[in-house]
Amino acid sequence: MPIQADCKIVGKEKLTTGIYKFSIKSKEIAELAKPGNFLEIKVSDSLETFLRRPISIYNIDRENEVVEFIFQVKGKGTEILAERKIGEDLNILGPLGNGTFSVKHYKKVAIIGGGIGIYPLYELAKTLKENSEVNTYLGFRNKDLVTLEEEFEEVSDKLVMTTDDGSYREKGFAIEFLKEDCKAEKPEMIFACGPLPMLKAVQSFGIENEIPTELSLEERMGCGIGACVGCAVLTKNKDGEEKYKYVCQHGPVFNAKEVII
Ligand SMILES: Cc1cc2nc3c(=O)[nH]c(=O)nc-3n(C[C@H](O)[C@H](O)[C@H](O)COP(=O)(O)OP(=O)(O)OC[C@H]3O[C@@H](n4cnc5c(N)ncnc54)[C@H](O)[C@@H]3O)c2cc1C
Numbered sequence: 001m002p003i004q005a006d007c008k009i010v011g012k013e014k015l016t017t018g019i020y021k022f023s024i025k026s027k028e029i030a031e032l033a034k035p036g037n038f039l040e041i042k043v044s045d046s047l048e049t050f051l052r053r054p055i056s057i058y059n060i061d062r063e064n065e066v067v068e069f070i071f072q073v074k075g076k077g078t079e080i081l082a083e084r085k086i087g088e089d090l091n092i093l094g095p096l097g098n099g100t101f102s103v104k105h106y107k108k109v110a111i112i113g114g115g116i117g118i119y120p121l122y123e124l125a126k127t128l129k130e131n132s133e134v135n136t137y138l139g140f141r142n143k144d145l146v147t148l149e150e151e152f153e154e155v156s157d158k159l160v161m162t163t164d165d166g167s168y169r170e171k172g173f174a175i176e177f178l179k180e181d182c183k184a185e186k187p188e189m190i191f192a193c194g195p196l197p198m199l200k201a202v203q204s205f206g207i208e209n210e211i212p213t214e215l216s217l218e219e220r221m222g223c224g225i226g227a228c229v230g231c232a233v234l235t236k237n238k239d240g241e242e243k244y245k246y247v248c249q250h251g252p253v254f255n256a257k258e259v260i261i
Pocket of ligand 1: 038053054055056057069070071072073074075076077078079116119120217218219220221252
């Protein structure tokens with residue numbers, strides 16, 4: 001069961017322009033959270049930002065009862081959040097999401113992320129690395145948006161970083177590097193989170209090559225608990241029957257064969 005509580009901000013760091021890492025103290029969330037879960041954060045009491053903002057859990061530090069998240073300033077809500085200070089309380093609902101990444105012992109997995117979609121993949125890579133070979137592919141628009149290189153190095157056997165414009169590391173889309181590596185040996189599983197065009201490409205690749213694939217969707221969201229149906233996505237079951245599911249309630253992680261994006 002998720003909790004709703006005022007959680008103290010115990011750490012705040014600006015990673016690059018417009019991107020912040022927050023650490024919050026919460027014994028309950030740290031204990032309950034799983035890779036792929038997210039938090040619904042109340043950024044202020046103002047009517048303008050009345051709805052909580054969904055942000056993925058980036059890192060779980062159970063020993064210190066701390067949970068971390070990273071976000072990019074997009075609009076009013078994240079702008080206000082970025083101004084919050086260490087020592088203040090943030091009202092948080094979480095951990096949320098019933099569909100989380102399938103964590104188990106694999107021989108080899110591929111993790112692919114793009115932009116703000118890389119954040120939930122860190123806790124996943126960290127957890128999987130204990131028992132599996134982890135190859136990670138991260139794509140960014142340009143050098144200014146690159147974050148977490150050292151952190152992902154630590155939790156990956158191989159890390160490929162790409163920029164669309166070639167301003168840092170490899171030039172091109174991360175998926176092209178994943179495809180190339182798969183020619184030598186297929187991973188047992190692919191996990192992805194990122195912009196829609198990346199997810200669509202990963203989905204097709206996984207299905208065509210019969211590699212089980214999970215996609216974490218970061219659709220626009222309202223309530224976070226399945227009440228407002230603002231984050232509906234079309235899914236189909238094994239018999240091809242179509243049905244709407246909700247990213248907040250059934251996801252945010254979906255089997256690539258199930259979800260229509
Ligand atoms: C499950 C989930 C996990 C998420 N995890 C993270 C995370 O770890 N880090 C992070 O930086 N962001 C994450 N997001 C996206 C984040 O919630 C939005 O960027 C944020 O709510 C925008 O709020 P705002 O008030 O700043 O912007 P708004 O004023 O609401 O919107 C500003 C601009 O951002 C666009 N936008 C808003 N929400 C989204 C969205 N979900 N996807 C794409 N575009 C959007 C709007 O269309 C608009 O152009 C996540 C979203 C979901 C649903």
